[in-house]
Amino acid sequence: MAPNFTSIGSFRHILTLFRKDLLLEVRQQYTFYGVLLYVASTIFVLYLSMGEPEGTVWKGLFWMMQLFICVNAVAKSFLQEGKGRLLYFYTIAGPRDFILSKLMFNALLMLLMSLVSMGLFVLMLGDPMPNPFAFVLISCLGGVSLSLVFTFLAAIAARAQQSAALMAILGFPLVIPQLLLLSKISNIAFEEVIQGGLAGMILLLSGLDVMIIALALILFPFLWKD
């Protein structure tokens, strides 16, 4: 079955698969600009309908946007690969290498999209935060966390040969705890007072991320088989 993924060869597989996704993205420039347009037009509609909202509304809209960006950006990662191409990857690399490279690529993509959407939010909906730099870090953490969950769900949805709609059905209940945590953590950027239990929440969120990666590594080989 899967080769030992600590070995050098497996590391090279991961890197090659990661570079392939990156190159494809750079050459096609489809996901990035597609999602960018999606983000920009949605935020513009938000701006037209509500102007510059206050902090709590801003924060709520931001995390909702992140959720939808993530579904759109990550859905492509497995759905774009045709059956034949997947079969090809299966023969040249192990399942763990494959899922790890996808997790890495989507995390990078979401990191970028989080920063972009954060910039657009500040540009169009105003900046209600007394502490914006903390929020940059939080939105990076949030983007990566969401991308991990949705990458695995995209793998499931792709195996079920379903559209992105199934991914949303599977994913929205699952990410509520993460969104709840993120929204509570992001209070530090919106309030002058540092609240208690913050380190615990960040630790919990990171722990959740580690658990998702571990589960993906354990469970993906079962999805892989046909």
Next chain:
Amino acid sequence: MIRQSWWKILCVVLLVYTFIAGFLGAVPAKPILNETIRNLYFHVAMWFSMMILFIISLVYSIKYLRTNNHVFDIYALEYAKGGIVFGTLGLLTGSIWARWTWGAFWSSDPKQLGAVIALLIYFAYLVLRNSMTDMDKRARIGAVYNIFAFAMLFPTIWIIPRMVESLHPGGMGNPALDTHDIDSRMRAVFWPGAVPGWTLLAVWITTLRIRLSLLAESERGGSRTAR
């Protein structure tokens, strides 16, 4: 074990005990709670049954992935369905309790939200299974999602509601089932009577459904097409 009758008799005896001792037995007089404290024997015990059924479902999903034995998939599915039924009952009994203690059936309390999220996750499991027609694929992908969803459920219902303010007992230094809230008379009904009684009832219902599924399966002569 499933076909034996002793545990079904035990289930009826325990539930009769729960109802009689639960409605007639003495309970500590608490402000606000008053007689509604008796709901502990129903509401809390049903959540226990739900959690136990979801854990059994998880175990069968893992067993399915290890052995590829189709019977384990039917077990996992039916235990998840049984868990959903008892989760819904727990939610209903809880909101009736909330009506008389917190003042409203629904007050968007973190515990209530966590319970709804848990049910939504398992509904998504059923939707995912129905989206596939190939039996092996449905079983395998369903099992993977079941394991993944269960792992994500932990933070939802066991950790996060404890970190935020809630009216519900069990958070913010107010543990449920504490010595302050219930006394030994109630514990004598809850632990030996209500929890095993409701859990056995849930298992009983589920095993009947499993037998029905297995029967339907063999009627079809092990055909590999969709049910």
